Amino acid sequence: MKQSFYAKVKDFVKQHMYGILVSFCVVTLVFVLTITAISSLAKTPTLDEPSDEVVSPAVIVFTAPVQNGTIGMGYAEDELIYHKTLQQWQTHQAIDYLAPAGTEVVAAYDGEVLSVENTMLEGVIITIQHEQNLVTKYASLDETTAVKKGDKVTKGQVIGKVGTTAMNEVEEGPHVHFEVWLKDALVDPTNYLTDGKK
Numbered sequence: 242m243k244q245s246f247y248a249k250v251k252d253f254v255k256q257h258m259y260g261i262l263v264s265f266c267v268v269t270l271v272f273v274l275t276i277t278a279i280s281s282l283a284k285t286p287t288l289d290e291p292s293d294e295v296v297s298p299a300v301i302v303f304t305a306p307v308q309n310g311t312i313g314m315g316y317a318e319d320e321l322i323y324h325k326t327l328q329q330w331q332t333h334q335a336i337d338y339l340a341p342a343g344t345e346v347v348a349a350y351d352g353e354v355l356s357v358e359n360t361m362l363e364g365v366i367i368t369i370q371h372e373q374n375l376v377t378k379y380a381s382l383d384e385t386t387a388v389k390k391g392d393k394v395t396k397g398q399v400i401g402k403v404g405t406t407a408m409n410e411v412e413e414g415p416h417v418h419f420e421v422w423l424k425d426a427l428v429d430p431t432n433y434l435t436d437g438k439k
């Protein structure tokens with residue numbers, strides 16, 4: 242009796258082995274396909290993302306602080322140029338724009354006025370803070386300035402006039418001594434000017 246029950250079970254398994262295997266395979270296949278479909282759906286948005294694309298900051302292009310000036314002393318960091326006022330050869334980490342006294346001086350770029358000072362050596366100075374850690378400085382201006390500390394200015398906005406107030410460069414005549422600072426270091430303004438006024 243026992244033997245025959247065992248034989249029956251054995252026969253049943255034998256007879257249905259194929260069906261059992263097929264069912265198992267189908268279930269596994271469906272399961273795998275479902276998982277694949279879900280994971281591929283989940284991945285779709287990531288595929289559309291511009292993978293970690295770095296948003297590069299806007300390229301800053303200055304306008305010359307004096308629109309129709311001529312260049313006096315240019316930028317000289319590694320070489321020495323003759324300094325008429327000091328009567329010696331030295332570096333000059335700025336660009337001097339020569340123009341008649343009273344000629345308008347404009348902001349090189351959008352920014353906020355950091356300070357308006359009247360100093361003995363460099364005369365009347367305006368400094369403007371721009372984005373990307375850039376600061377522009379305009380020295381030897383006329384006493385009549387058009388902006389004050391804290392003012393927001395836009396590129397090309399008149400901030401003052403060409404003067405003769407800088408004692409250290411008085412022999413240059415009326416001009417603006419234009420400096421560009423990047424993270425507290427003087428840099429060549431030419432890097433940011435594209436109008437040929439080097």
Ligand SMILES: [Zn+2]
Nearest residue numbers: 335337410418
């Ligand atoms: Zn200068």
